[in-house]
Amino acid sequence: MAPGYSRTMLPRTGLAPLLASLDLPGEIQLPGGAIHSIGSGQPSYRIVFRSKKALQTPMTELSIAEAFVRGDIDVEGDIGVLFGARERIQDKMPLRQKIQFLYDFARTATKMNAKAVGEHYSRGDDFYLTFIDKRFRFYSHGLFQKPDESIEEASEHKLESMYQGLGLKEGMRLLDIGGGWGGVTQYCGARGVHVTTLTIAKDSQRFISRLIEEQNLPGEVFLEDFLNHNPAEPYDHAVIYGVIEHIPNYRRFARSVWKVLKPGGRLYLDGSAAVEKFAVSSFTRDYVWRGTHTFMTLQDVLAEMLYHGFEIVDVARETRDYELTMLEWAKRLEAAKEYIIAGWGEETYRVFRLFLWGGTHAFKTNSLQAYHFIAERTSSLGPRPSIARRITRFIGNLR
Secondary structure (H helix, E strand, O other): OOEOOOOOOOOOOOHHHHHHHOOOOOEEEEOOOOOOEEEOOOOOOOEOOOOOOOHOOOOOOHHHHHHHHHEEEEEOOOOOOHHHHHHEOOOOOOOOHHHHHHEEEEEEEEHHHHHHHHHHHHHHHHHHHHOOOOOOOOOOOOOOOOOOHHHHHHHHHHHHHHHHHHHOOOEEEEEOOOOOOOOOHHHHOOOOOOEEEEEEOOOHHHHHHHHHHOOOOOEEEEOOHHHOOOOOOOEEEEEEEEOOHHHHHHHHHHHHHHHHHHEEEEEEEEEEOOOOOOOHHHHHHHHOOOOOOOOOOHHHHHHHHOOOOOOEEEEEEEEEHHHHHHHHHHHHHHHOOHHHHHHHHHHHHHHHHHHHHHHHHHHOOOOEEEEEEEEEEEEOOOOOOOOOHHHHHHHOOOO
């Protein structure tokens, strides 16, 4: 037996025996220091239980995540492989979360958007820029033409796809909904496209304003929620990257897009998606995205766009692209561990370590998906058909 290893029995219940039952080669370190080798093959991780209380952590995703964030449980090495145990762990949203979500959903959408986004981005630009791409600074997935491309290259492909899909040309006016750190302004502005950016994050507004001034780009940025935007004249086209997750009222969203575009104007939208609406993990709701954040349900968004006078020009599945993006974010976060802990504390590092590796696993296993679609505004805004209107029209057609 190797030095430091012990034959001390593992507890009969809890996370330790669950991990021991899986074929995930690694090590478990108990509070007294005894180390158990589990699985077959070269260990790629070590889970450290720092107290007897940690060994008794309830077998729910939220409880385990909370223990990790507190430091009661630690993971050395490859944390990503441990998400193979996720399907064996219960993730039931606590009643308090359900009540809070319903309360937030019933309140003014724009107010809740600003609150949730403000909380998430309160760490400042420097934190996110430690792990997202350095070229266009996207906090959403890139498009990989090859798996070994950098996320900088993938972000440029994302912009190329949008630019071509919208048919953008010099002199056109583009609306960027949720501008992040100005990637759209930088790319399209350099090609003579006038970009109007809407953001509800003050740091984002400051960053993009500075970018426009320093690079002498055509455009402007407003601290304004898209759902409240009333332009003096409609735009040629619009883009929304990774923001639909904050706008769960798809009917209101579709009406707003119709209002801001010219006839023939196109919308390019991408985002993370789930089959079931409001299906967000309990950990994410408590630690990452509060408010009404929810993954896009593609079928519902497309239905509302079609009901509101749009034609769907293109739909593309990009799940693998999001997996590769979050994988690289997770690796970069870990590489910057000491810097992040020094600047933002160990809890923030632990939260985002779970968030990014968990997201990577979700896209890898198709628990989450990602898509982009392009919708074109027609000249006729047919009223969204209610059941009563459909029945009336059906009866009328029988005559």
